Amino acid sequence: MVFFSSNRAGGKGGFDIYRSEKNPAGNWQAPENLGLANSVFDELYFSYHQPTQTSYFCSNRPNENCQNAPSGCPDLSVFAGNLNGSLLINIRNEMDSAELYGCNIELENTETGTIELTILKSENSSVELPILKGKKYRVIVSRPFFFPVFFSLEPTGFDFAHPIRKTVYLRPMR
Numbered sequence: 001m002v003f004f005s006s007n008r009a010g011g012k013g014g015f016d017i018y019r020s021e022k023n024p025a026g027n028w029q030a031p032e033n034l035g036l037a038n039s040v041f042d043e044l045y046f047s048y049h050q051p052t053q054t055s056y057f058c059s060n061r062p063n064e065n066c067q068n069a070p071s072g073c074p075d076l077s078v079f080a081g082n083l084n085g086s087l088l089i090n091i092r093n094e095m096d097s098a099e100l101y102g103c104n105i106e107l108e109n110t111e112t113g114t115i116e117l118t119i120l121k122s123e124n125s126s127v128e129l130p131i132l133k134g135k136k137y138r139v140i141v142s143r144p145f146f147f148p149v150f151f152s153l154e155p156t157g158f159d160f161a162h163p164i165r166k167t168v169y170l171r172p173m174r
Contacts, residue, residue: 003046006031013040014072017057035086035128041072056080085155086163087129091122091141094169099125103170106140107131110152131155131164139166146170 001021007014008031016038018031037043041061048055058076066073087107091100107117107129116137117129131137133155142148149168 002028003034003048004031005042005044005046012038014042014060015044017043017046036084036130042076044076054080084130084132087131087139087153087155088163088165089127089129089139089141090165090167091125091127091143092167092169093146094171097169100143100146100170101125103127103141103143105129105142108138108140110136110138128163141168141170143170145173147173 001019003017003019005015005017007016008018011033017034019034020028020031023029034046037046037055037057039059039061041059043057043059043061046055046057056078058078060069060072060074060076061079062069062073063077065077066075089105091103092098093100101122101124103119103122103125105117105119105122105127106115108115119127119129129139131153135155137153137155139151139153140148147170149170151166151168153164153166155164
């Protein structure tokens with residue numbers, strides 16, 4: 001697996017961190033935006049320390065030393081943290097497998113009964129949700145004129161570099 005920064009189209013703005021890995025045939029797969037680590041500013045020089053599961057990168061995003069910089073701080077700061085995993089949901093129409101936009105997604109913590117995240121009228125057919133190991137979730141995907149889909153999730157064996165992927169097919173109401 002390789003991590004790199006790029007200002008390619010489709011990012012959050014500035015330079016974003018991407019990941020790619022080789023498939024079984026030895027070819028590099030299409031780069032994926034690291035999502036939750038990125039901002040509208042520049043994120044550069046990513047590294048990951050596996051034993052502590054800590055990631056490090058530099059960014060010109062505002063911080064305690066540079067708070068009012070709408071175009072980014074003049075110096076780079078080092079950011080460290082334990083990037084949690086994510087759930088990548090790809091939403092499709094059950095009838096023809098077409099991508100579905102404008103969906104509502106809820107991430108419920110089933111142990112507390114609280115809704116941890118709500119996305120209304122998604123802009124894309126693929127949605128990334130932050131999740132934590134050891135929590136139990138229920139995910140609800142809905143869209144007007146389609147039957148909602150509910151599924152449970154107990155994330156284990158993943159990290160930020162290997163998100164959990166799920167394709168959801170919504171059935172139209174007739």
